[in-house]
Amino acid sequence: MNKSKALRVGILGMLALLISACGGMTPSSQSPVLTEVSADPYRIGVGDMVSIHVWRNPELSQSIVVRPDGFISMPLMGDVMADGKQPETLAEEIRGALAELIRSPEVTVMVTNPVSKEFRNRVRITGQVMSPQSIAFRPGMTVLDIVLQAGGVTDFAAEDRAVLHRETVEGYSSFGVDVEAILDDGDMTFNYPLQPGDVISVPRKELFRGEL
Structure with missing residues (x-):
């Protein structure tokens, strides 16, 4: 193996380790589970x-x-x-x-x-979308619904690496979402149902991945 090829292999190996080390990301093969609505008594909040x-x-x-x-x-x-x-x-x-x-x-x-209950019962989408949104949750909402509400993704979006952040009984968890598959291929595998408090972030393309 020549030196240049060995160098490329080494760099790819390091990148693979870095990507696998990113904390909190649940494998895409595992779908986010909807958390059961808590029956805790209502607590007064700001604006009520x-x-x-x-x-x-x-x-x-x-x-x-x-x-x-x-x-x-x-x-x-x-x-x-x-x-x-x-x-x-x-x-x-x-x-x-x-x-x-x-x-x-x-x-x-x-x-x-x-009023504070309405604020808590919202879903949000941030990052490389045409219009980042914070909207009131409606039963039956999915990833596609909020992406369309935000006007779709920008030209600089790495839509195959979007992330759904959700609060679970163990704390916040992150799930990979392939928005590109939903929008371009009609693949609904990642069109997860949403629940109040969910946040979807769509990252920007990165130079080292050859995306730009």
């Missing part, structure tokens, strides 16, 4: 409209939006952290604070406009 009712104290009752810093403002109490709490937990904290000021307060908290 909450209705606070203090029985027999209408001056303390109000409807208010959770601020970007996660707080709401309550009469007699000032700022109260609401972000990340269940409505029942927030109601109990408000009741405990008001108990020092009024007799036997009864407090209920309801989320009347769960």
Whole structure:
């Protein structure tokens, strides 16, 4: 074997090792499994409209939006952290604070406009697409749906190396998606169903792969 050929073999071997060492990438032969929807109680988030009712104290009752810093403002109490709490937990904290000021307060908290839930229930596509998107999830959505929503891929997209990022019970996992096969060949093998929170990234072609 001459030196130039040996050098090429060595470089290809190194590249193969680098590619195989990329962490978090699930083999394309393994399809992403849809995670079952959690039945965890709802937690208040930024932007949510909450209705606070203090029985027999209408001056303390109000409807208010959770601020970007996660707080709401309550009469007699000032700022109260609401972000990340269940409505029942927030109601109990408000009741405990008001108990020092009024007799036997009864407090209920309801989320009347769960804006933060809508934000969490979105799917996103980034990278080399005509129009990166963050759109509300709809049951039945697939990879092809969001790629078309984004206007397709750019001329610089390495669409055969797109990646689907999904939160699973073990944490975030990544799955290879051959968008090129879907768009050019009509091969629906990689047209995976989506779920809320999914992110698809389409990388740029790379010079060392001879793609440009």
